[in-house]
Amino acid sequence: MSESMQDWLKSDDSKNYFELLRMPTVGADPTHIRDCVQAATWLKKWLKSIGADAELVLPEGGADGALPVPVVCGELKGAEGTTSVLVYGHYDVQPPDPLDLWDTPPFEPTVKDGRIYCRGAQDDKGQLFAFLCGVRELVARGVTIPTVKFVLDGQEESGSCTLFKLLEDRAFRKRIAADVMLVSDTGAAAELRPAIVAGLRGVNHFTVKLTAANRDLHSGEYGGIAPNAAQGMAELMASLHAPDGSIAVKGFCDGIVPPTEEELAAAEAGFADAAAYKADIGTEPCGGAAGKSIVQRNCFEPTIEVNGIHTGYGGPGSKTVIPCEAIAKLSTRLVPGQNPARTFEAVKEHLREHCPKGMEVSFPEDCGLSAAMRLPLASPLFRLAESVLAEMDPRGAVFMWDGASIPVVSALREATCAAPLLVGWGQPEDRIHSPNESFSLRQFAAAKDWAQRILSAI
């Protein structure tokens, strides 16, 4: 744990990690498919180098509408009769844009002040590879470990379409079946205090398209006559929330199961306060519905977020057009009790109902749905994890209900019946999904240490 940056930079771990980071594995972007396949092949070889079986897997006939980004599946045979463990992580990353806000090249790992800056440095190449390095260390040390199966996803950031397709196949499900599922793709609490994730929100992301006239029109000649798709999209997006910030989509919040008092209290204990958020994001942490606490809004309430709007002119000076088309990217985060398919229908129905005169709304692209997950606090696996984490850190672990989603984790849980254990080492300053993403050596070391300790303990 006290390894110095200079020593670490000479190690195979860091060299391999940097090699993996240099591959721009934007799994959602067709122009990066070769990079994804290259990274998958690289991971397969790496797994083999530590004695595991490994191969690239794609569904027969492909996944509907998805790019053929392979899943890396591997297995490291352990002691007979022991508990089997499934390790899930992802090697794809978010797109790096806006590129101009990066201080260093987004796919060139750059070391500064104990941190490695690169897209994917943390999410999830960093967390995943640090965990894998822990496994490598155990093997090298000859420690007896359970059978470890690896499922390394190349499309987590865009809905894990290929893996979802694979899970439809009984043989594949059998192949990856395990007792416990370990996931290193979440955050620790403040100041790197260990955290066990007891809940994840579900997610649904899709594209909304609004069309008006048959072409962009002159805003003078047609102003007052033609419907305006930019204005229409603004009205549509604004209609999703009530003035108090609550969700205004009928039926969207149906069935929500609120947290228990125990869960709410535990969540509050592990959470940063409003001042910390303000310092972090640079503005008031005022998203979500008025009248609910930050913890409620982030952990136990759903959201509908506009991830982007693009319509009409955006260059220098002006172009006085009435745009004929507008695109919005939306994502919703879901909590237990919400039926993902029904929430999607509710949003579509809302947008159709609110579609302005003279325009048509459509949904040209959707990237998959996943339900929220909430795990019971009083489970033997959580007890074991708590005791291992207390050995690592005298402060002990807290429970967290993560506002983010790992859609495939619920699906893997159902498909394999494995009990999920999500312990990760992310921190807000890592800036995942943002420019200048980074991961510290301290975090890398913690993730590697955790891998060794939990696999030895299970």
Added chain:
Amino acid sequence: MSESMQDWLKSDDSKNYFELLRMPTVGADPTHIRDCVQAATWLKKWLKSIGADAELVLPEGGADGALPVPVVCGELKGAEGTTSVLVYGHYDVQPPDPLDLWDTPPFEPTVKDGRIYCRGAQDDKGQLFAFLCGVRELVARGVTIPTVKFVLDGQEESGSCTLFKLLEDRAFRKRIAADVMLVSDTGAAAELRPAIVAGLRGVNHFTVKLTAANRDLHSGEYGGIAPNAAQGMAELMASLHAPDGSIAVKGFCDGIVPPTEEELAAAEAGFADAAAYKADIGTEPCGGAAGKSIVQRNCFEPTIEVNGIHTGYGGPGSKTVIPCEAIAKLSTRLVPGQNPARTFEAVKEHLREHCPKGMEVSFPEDCGLSAAMRLPLASPLFRLAESVLAEMDPRGAVFMWDGASIPVVSALREATCAAPLLVGWGQPEDRIHSPNESFSLRQFAAAKDWAQRILSAI
């Protein structure tokens, strides 16, 4: 007038016109400044070739914040003691994007079915150059004509900043002083029936910027906590109009002078009906406030149009970010009685008041203001124009109140005391400001004919 396309394509007029069209004179775009200067130099030489004095003019010290796109000023000395005429037109064009919607290269004139396709084919290189060809023809024929002064603007599409600056200079104003101002930058009525423009709307265009957090944030980790600039911009833009389509900005409509009954009746006579608009634009002509006729909405009511919104992700698949910044391009069209500066203040005040929590609104760029213009129908110049147009076309002329703006025309009128006469030959199928802009040989010939007839008659 009955010249065939084949004959015309062999003429110097068409060769010169095509040469002018090939220069991508996007006056608002810094990357095209060399093209603008090249076109201005080309026009100067052309004017000299027909016997006029001509030079490129820029204000000393430049115009604030504007690119140094020169104004081409020229003078063709006419008979002593005759009326002097100022010819105003512009050689800059709108940006060509969206490029993928063009069927032919936007800056390569392409002839198809009697039409020339090119950005600027009509607006205003086509209308202007056809008029200039009429002047050339008069000179070649040795006809006695009045002194003709030329002011050819390179920034009409972005606010004529340089020309506005020049108009502050008394010597410049004196230099371009004239009795009558001829402008060929407007439309004819349906089926190319001649039209005299008796009114223009004013315009104001500017950029709105909304900032929220200090970076784009993960929509799971921060969803429910962070304010969302995409959603905020949608709310801001939606707030500009009431549900019935009327303008919701307090003070914006103050002072509006409604049309007289005679003006309204004349405007209705020269206007296309709703069915024609639907056929043209491909959707219901339902822009503007409910309860007012199309003519009222287009000619005598102001508008606030969103010309573009850009924020967050817009690529393939999804990127689940909470955008930290959003840009919108707005333009407003103004009618007589509205004070342009006060309308701008009203919009800014409205947006500041409606700025969502945790965000900041700013106005990083504005491209100039101009008031609306409405000319009295019973003027001697209009009588003369009506009789000349009746000679050209047995249907005679109609009066039109153009929904568009030529900001500099009001300013030139004030600066020179010249009586404006706006007769142009645009048609909706020209698709100005849109992809696949075009101009027909028939329109080109009409504009050229008009130039010869009106200059002979004045």
